Amino acid sequence: MNTEGEKLIPINIVDEMKSSYIDYSMSVIVSRALPDVRDGLKPVHRRVLYGMYGLGVFSNKKYLKSARIVGDVLGKYHPHGDRPVYDAMVRMAQPWSLRYPQVDGQGNYGSMDGDPPAAMRYTEARLQKISDEILSDLDKDTVDFQNNFDDSLQEPKVLPTRIPTLLVNGTSGIAVGMATNMTPHNLTESINAITAYIDNKDITIDELMQHIIAPDFPTGGIIYGYEGVREAFHTGRGRIVLRAKVSFEQIGNRDAIIVSEIPYQVNKAEMIARTAELVKEDKIPGIHEIRDESDRNGLRVVYELKTDAIPNVVLNLLYKYTALQTSFSVNNIALVNGRPQQLNLKEIIHHFVEHRHEVIIRRTRFELNKARERAHILEGFMKVIGTQDDLDKAISIIRHSANPQEAKAGLIEEFQLSDIQAQAILDLRLARLTGMELDKIRQEYDEIMKLINHLEEILATPSLQYEIIKNELIEVKNKYGDERRSEIDYAGGEMNIEDFIPNEQVVLTISHAGYIKRTSAKEYKVQSRGGVGNRGATTRDADFLEYVVAATNHQYMLFFTEKGKCYWLRVFEIPEASKTAKGRAIQNLINIEPDDKIKAYIKTDDLKNTEYVQQMNVVMITKNGTIKKTSLEAYSRPRVNGINAIEIREDDQLLGAKLTDGNSEIMIASKNGKCIRFPEDKVRSVGRTSIGVKGITLEDNDEVIGMIVVNDIANDTVLVVSEKGYGKRTAVEDYRITNRGGKGVITLNITEKTGSVIAINSVVDENDLMIINKSGVAIRMNVSDMRVMGRNTQGVRLINLKGNDEIASVAKIEVDQSVEEEEELAEGETPTTETTPNTHQETNNTEETGTLFDE
Template identity: 60%
Template sequence: MENNLQPQETQDFNRIIPINIEEQMKTAYIDYSMSVIVGRALPDVRDGLKPVHRRILFAMNELGMGHSKPYKKSARIVGEVLGKYHPHGDTAVYDAMVRMAQDWNIRYPLIDGQGNYGSQDGDGPAAMRYTEARMTRMAEAMLQDIEKETVDFGLNFDDSLEEPTVLPTRIPQLLVNGSSGIAVGMATNMMPHNLSEVVDGCIAYIDNREITVEELMQHVKAPDFPTGGSIYGMEGVKSGYHFGRGRVVLRGKLHVDTKPSGREQIIITEVPYQVNRDTLCNRIGELVNDKILEGIAHINNESNNKEGTRIVMDLKRDAVANVVINQLFKYTELQTSYGINNVAIVKGRPKILSLKELISEFVDFRHDVVYRRTQFELREAEKRAHILQGYLIALDHLDEVIALIRASSTPDIAKDNLVNAGWGLDEIQAKAILELRLQRLTGMEREKIKQEYDDLMKLIAHLKEILANEGLRYEIIKTELNEVKEKFGDVRKTEITLLDNEVSIKDLIKEEDVVITISHLGYIKRTSASDYRAQRRGGRGVMGGKTREEDYIEHLFVASTHHTLLFFTEKGRCYWLNVYQIPEGEKNSKGRAIQNLLQISPDDKVRAIIDVKDLQDAEFVNNNYIVLCTKKGVIKKTALIDFSRPRSTGVNAITIVEGDQLLEAKLTDGLCDIMMAINSGRAIRFPESKVRTTGRGAIGVTGIEVEKEGEEVVGMICVNPETQKDRTVLVVSEKGYGKRTPVDEYRITNRGGKGVKTISVTDKTGRLVGIVDVAESEDLMITCKSGITIRMNVAAISEQGRATQGVKLIRIEEGDEIAALTKLDEQEEDVIFAEEGTEATTTEENTVSPEASTDQAENTTEGEQEAPIA
């Protein structure tokens, strides 16, 4: 066969190397995948940015688009990025830029956008030719010191320009704003966090390199999403922080409100991260149409970009709000889970990182930036000092320098002559002297040069100390991080809700005293105790709760947010609720129906509440008791340990006989004297030891004799005569009269008697409505059925005998009467009058009325004999 190949063709054919196509595809695919992983899809662990985001910010910085500069068209920025640094589609660049400006997509926006940048309802942004942008202050902080050779630069795609391989960020951007991306064979999904918490975590790591992830979580508590919401359970978050992989369950935030008509509404104020509000509403509508959600009558999305999220759902009259809420969490995106996958580029390779590794990589990077910045500043300072030194030499030989320059025919000759003059000048100094302006030769300018040189020498010494001292460099990092926190830090947006089997949420709740109010119709709320200000006795008071006409505040007391409340109902049931779980409300708001918080039957209601610090304290629950009393005078004592195991359905605390109901419950140490008072004005005192301890299901025994029709027990107090000697008995009548009486004026008798007179009941005073034990250091809060509440100092209430009618404590409007009274543990120092628009009166004299004085010495003894055990 004739060979027609030409000599050159034969040579090319001989250079063809046969290879295995399988091996070639593997190699090519690996090269491609690494290019996608490193150059497109995954963020760098140091500045937390992907190449496209880094190039956008760098291009804007080069265009001088700082936060205080005018906006420029987005198309101008996209064109700059495409033409110089990022040879990909303009849509990809614009979409990345838009996302950095959307405050519902990024926790701390890096772009300040002007124009239509879309919405949380899924609306897209306007075209790039319509919108404008510039950098935010935080973006500028990420580029700060980039001109000081703090990071490496590399050639762009056509080798015509240089671009940074990483930004010298002061912001822990990867943790703060998170990142997500899909590469080849791997993906990343990193959650955003609160800047202040992350900064605290970084500082804690700098102070202790051996810190554990658990200890870091004392600072970096959990992800913090830009749209708020509530993290439901921490196990998945802990897994993500320890191992780089986990799961976050996020719920939207909602509350139940009541319309003036009495119908309830569920109002969603925050939706989970990246949930489309319109899609959520459409999904709820579909579930209602499919009869899966049957309690919702109407839904309306009232959200907007200015006022935020507001989705209103009107409930049907027979719907139970808690049931509907649980169905919303189960069937809709109101509860969503996010997979934590902390994958980032570390030293050119993808790596799964724990919380500690993420922080350590950032801190190490900041250390490198500070070191390189200090080296640059030292070089520049030394260059400047070298020139200033030349200036000073020239000024010391000014006449000779001038003569030498005048004698030189060219600048180069003048420079050589200066170098060779024997004054120790080099070429750099000589050139600077030749460029020196004549005005710098004046005496004043010479002093300025000398001062600048001295300052530079101090700076050089300081910079050399930084380079030689690693501890000093880390102190600089901490200082700069604290500046970042002070400048950009904010409060957490996403709440944390721990599950029952997890660590107590009390660790995350600020401990403070709050006022708990429960209305007659069963609405409950908590309000900061500081909202109620002390007034002088006899003042008119301020509104303590907005209620419907037939409703009024029935229970009002103070508790710590870390405590647990035991609720006792009139049918003798006991329920548990943590104080922090009670919805917070304004002082004049109505609150939330207690049936939405506790599983109380519709025909039952709360009658007494006990505040317990810690039900897990074995010593405390074994040595304390719950004393219960009913309106018919029955008394019962049960060990607190019998109530130490909360159940969602409640437990039976006392067996109530027909026609009776539970009135009061008190926590005692077993050594108290018990006092019970009747609305007709009688009271009895007997030792707690007279009431034997019984189980939760017992009926109890007779405490005080209730003989006449219409008589009923209005209150019970328990006072330890040994440890509470400073306490007095305060009684208040329904028309606002009250007084304090020493406990010793009530003689100790057996339980079951009729008791003795505690207040003189007249038409002027009205019947007795309450009895409490108080100390002079405490405050008293009185609530009327109209909602008026007054706070006064106990010391301002006069101390009088048992048989007096007392003095006026609060002026009662026609048709109104006192509904509840409670004591506060801390007395305010300053007495503040009522708010503008409410009447306040001066202190009345603590005088005893003529009607009461005639009975001053009267002591009834009819009920001193022991009554039979019930």
Template identity: 45%
Template sequence: MTSEGDEAHRSVIPVTVETEMKASYIDYAMSVIIGRAIPDVRDGLKPVHRRILYGMGEMGNTHDKPTKKSASIVGHVMGKYHPHGDSAIYDTLVKMAQPFSYRCMPVEGQGNFGSIDGDSAAAMRYTEARLTPLAEAMLEDIEKETVDFTPNFDESTKEPTVLPAKMPNLLVNGSSGIAVGMATNMPPHNLGEVCDALCAYIDDPDIPVDDLMKLLPGPDFPTGGVIMGRAGIREAYLTGRGKCVIRGVAEIEEEGRTPRIIISEIPFQVNKANLVEQIADLVRDKRIEGISDLRDESDKDGIRVVIDLKRDAMPQVVLNQIYKHTPLENTFGIINLAIVGGRPMVLSLPALLGYYLDHRIEVVRRRSEFDLRKANERVHILNGLILALSSIDDVVAAIRASPSADEARGTLISRFGLDEAQANAILQMQLRRLAALEQQKIQEERGGLQKEIARLQDILQDRTHILAEIEKEVVAIREQFADPRRTEIAAAAGEINKEDLIEDRPALVSLTATNYIKRMPLDAYRMQRRGGKGVIGMATKEDDVVTDVFVASTHDYLLCFTNLGRIYWMKVYDIPESTRTGKGKAIVNLLDLKDERVNAVIPVREFDPEHFLFFATKGGMVLKVPLNEFSRPRPSGILAIKLKEGDELVDVKVTDTVQEVLLTTLKGQSLRFAEDAVRPLHRNSQGVIGIRMREGDHLVALSLVSRDHLLTVTGRGMGKRTEFDEFRGHGRGTMGVRNIQPPYGDGVVSAKAVSDGDEIILMSASGIVMRTSVSGISIQKRGTRGVRVMKMDEGDTVVGFAVIRPEDDDI
């Protein structure tokens, strides 16, 4: 029986079955969406992945320590963070250690972790694992209160709601999952390309998707393959949804008695054993004819499926049938669905980059606040120690006179004006700290901390400084972990790739003082002997003069440097081809120039991080920057070098750290020194002094000691070749030695490294062009006046020359 009091407190709320099922189903759906199937946009992880990585980090299971049994990892994670059964945790751990499942594996496995044929991993008691360095970067700074923590399932401890994620993991490794009423299927990408795109987004948050695709052209699957077409990728980057067709890589060999097809790469998430079985079934059912034998010769070095064909078979027809009827050609449906602020959202590429950047801004801000607080606390303690050491006799006497530690602490606080933390530090101080050297170390530690405090305060006071810190970390991640792209992107049927339609051939590019640029074929000029008059090479405006000429391939990038130290990008083929006498096109119509002019242009084919750009300015300053820091083109350009007031950029060269450079001035001074005398700096740096010059002199040329001679040409057409050995004996920052003795009123216009087999094309201010062989110009000692290289009309001057190597031209 129940009492009347129980009846009074009991109430019955009538609820229809429909309403209760709807509410319960929504709760269940959100639980699956948020807590199981969809990744967080910030770190790209689902809860089970995050708990495994955090648990392994908590166990000290890092890459520099021995692997641990998978069973112990699973037990730790299941007991503290993920009470959903060991099989779910172990299956996730196994997948994170499979090189064919993850583009950048977060876990390094030891033992049998399955295969691309669908073989299962060994039991967890037989396998071992540990974190990779890249996964440790995901956890870096988590101990510095950079992310929020929440109670675990039994509130016995806490777990992070998100990882600091120094790497943009969601784009790099992708994700897939089926929730309730929605699904995500995000492809992996190349780490280096993602970092480049992120840096470009940091520089310009409004950067268009088409510009981002120049840096991040598409997915990069761990199993390689070929993506057919870019339209689906672009649609996915714009809207968050799209699809791309992936083909395996297959080659036709016809060297033996019978042709055969060799499959070396298969599409992402395709089971190789099932693929081979499907091909065999198609042959057995006679849906594909012409195959005589099929065998899998794959090993630890890679995939190799050999398909022997009959003598009368047409290999390309057979291969097309395999593409049509098997997963060797597969469609990957892209759905960029992720959790943003507790809600599932379909995201474009700029949105994915933006949300990740917002997360890193918060992490860096919280990390800087933590470091600043700890640094201030340490400086406070050091101030107490320094105060105690300055009156050490009185401090020791006070402590010895105290009957207990508590009273000694109180005496220190009241007598010397210390607080409790400082007093405790003094009481715990070891006797060895009384040594003079130890006291100096305390002073040095305080000085270093004060500099660090100033740096951290600077970061926290300006968002641009936080962004610069993030960009520096992204570049470091790229340099440490990036690897070459594995998946090729090919044009689909009907898709026209502009670059593929343009012949890759050398061309002569010229630039005028008023920034008119044009591209001309090299065969527009016939060779002449030294001293010839040349031919008309450019019809300039009356007040315009040609200032630069050089040879480049049509597929090269042109790095265009302005007088303000900014850099702009374009392809050589983007410059309209002109006739020999054509005026060209204003470069302002090709580049988004501000109030500036282009005065240095160099061609580059690839942005190799092992190479550098070496800058030289009119005032004699030099700067060396890694080439890959300029691999992220922006329509609005970026700042390449910080110039002093009144200084200008003269020239830029591509170097490889082992070369020597030679600087030449207007009045004929030259200085040679080793490139490694200039340490690499980041772009937008000022650099160091390269050459010192007398009043009225300035730098006109930067050359690399990479050929046989230095060819120096003056404005009045005089020139000579000089052995590079003539310029030894002086280091960076000196005045160098006399190279050429130009006549009164004349001056050096340029100096370049040449060899006997080279040719040069000279241009005058009035547009006269002359092509001649280098071997016809005398080799003379330094300090001489040279010989007549080009006859000049009254009032005309040479403004520059280009060197043509034998490999540039076959005419």
């Protein structure tokens, strides 16, 4: 019900919401969140600087309480909360927030760890010296002013800054429907680019980039890759990757990663806390301790590593998972003539130069008007006090006048003066009437006339105006310019760990119990046969080195488990250790399930080499006689948690895996003494998820005990060993070639005396064997001591077993020929020695072919 005289106007609510929301969003865009392209400041920052200017707290004056400054800004220009004003002022004083701070703060102004500043009643502030340049010429009608919020005062719409603030300090802000995120740049580089633009308005962005190379962040760090920088300069949008600046140190016997600079806007304390969580979750293995040793001399964060960790690998994990690597999404949006606009580098420079141009013209006009006003007054002086007679006449008129108005009128009439000139004569001090002072007035008039001519020439000559802009910028550069803080890694891009690690020769050793290590090949000097040899690794009792192979850091190791899973390690990811070190358990390096066990390991070349992975195959055998051949390509895409290499049925398990080139022969042996031989091409290649095909037909209560791949039929011999200590070597040709899936032929005549077959190996005379008994005794023997005999025999006794002891396993000591020269036994040592697991002697008197155990 409307009261009398009121008129109701119905309005569509959708239209009203649309209109009101647009008004609100424009208010936020223009009056709060986005900077002006000319001075690079948002309203709150401009008001803080102008408020401090009004209070006179310049860089050469004493500090003033922050609460006094905030109160003044709040009461006069910025009618919002005191906290936003103080927060803005604090940020303007933080050297890690602004590349060139504008406020000089005294007291607790927060920290890089995100600590808040002290309350404004405790801190003090004044303007930085560089802010004098931002406010320079403000009193010379260089910019437009507007009423403040209650129309009681005037405030500048923009500041006449000589500093390209938008470029050198950047900005960030979230408006309604848009945001800005602009990077800071180096002042010297920025001014070099601006002066290059002034010299050539048609300069390209690429040419500008020869001067302003990249953003320059207050916290330093490294810009990783240049493509994002180029894109941001050209379009106003781009993604710049930032990395911490790191170095490596040795602290005691540990390696340490030292961080001396962190990416821009990263909270150091949060970064360290998050890293500690990731270390606990085992996302970043290899870190022993994290310490923040930062002090007033600079930032220093120490990541102390475990003794077996590889610094470069840990560093790359830190880059991947923590804020040691971040990205800065550039979005150059600023207000141009009150409207938001996305700007590239040249446009930002153009608008700043045009602003300076306008400031120079307005300042020159102001100074010209002032000079003309002064010249006009001096001309009056010259008329009145030019000669002694004129001076006496003027004094007489003043003395005989009843009041100043009458005196002024008399002077105007007598000397044809203007009102302003007559008033200036009346205001003249008697001291100025001396002869010396009169000469000074004439001299000042001459100088003023020269100044007027110069100022008129400036206004009439645009080239002179731009020369002034240039010279003032160079003056600013000489005063405040400094070196770059952020380095640029032009080669950066997608992370490539190989870039950090040289592809040098190493020796891999894996012990029977599953301890693995990587040793530099330089530790293996060439040594002739019969030499004294070198002391090898310390292994656990009844353990020995089973696998010794030369490799390079960029090669891969594939591990296959009895549950049919495949895991990867790059060779450089295997912990480095000396020849005498034990190494590290493989289970600690890969995410193997607790109830699973590694059954085979394969060294391969680069899995990214398409031709290589398509040419090579992985052949696997299970306990129940299933064989599977799959192209190595199926295993060329590593995953942290491994992949399924073969589907294992219930009551089955993977026994072995071998790398083949497509032309090999395969032999499979069973525990009941049967062995089958067939060409590799009889097994068709299947996908990674397939089960495989039948490799051998087994009788009841029989099972496969192993598989060998034969590449050199003439020299390779087949060694089989039974659980009661019998074994024999047989030529490969003694086993006739059959089809895959047959029952095979006898490889060892099984009797109660021999027991079941427990191992099959492809051996040559140069190999050594390590036979491990169930009781823990380990016996080493040379293959050359075993003669080659027929296939259908029970073999010979290899070792004497005590009581009911049986052989648990037989391992061929695989030693690469390239490192074999180092593996000679010490002169006079016996090649066959036994040990029991209870021995208390050190078990490290071995060469790298295997550990010799003393009783």
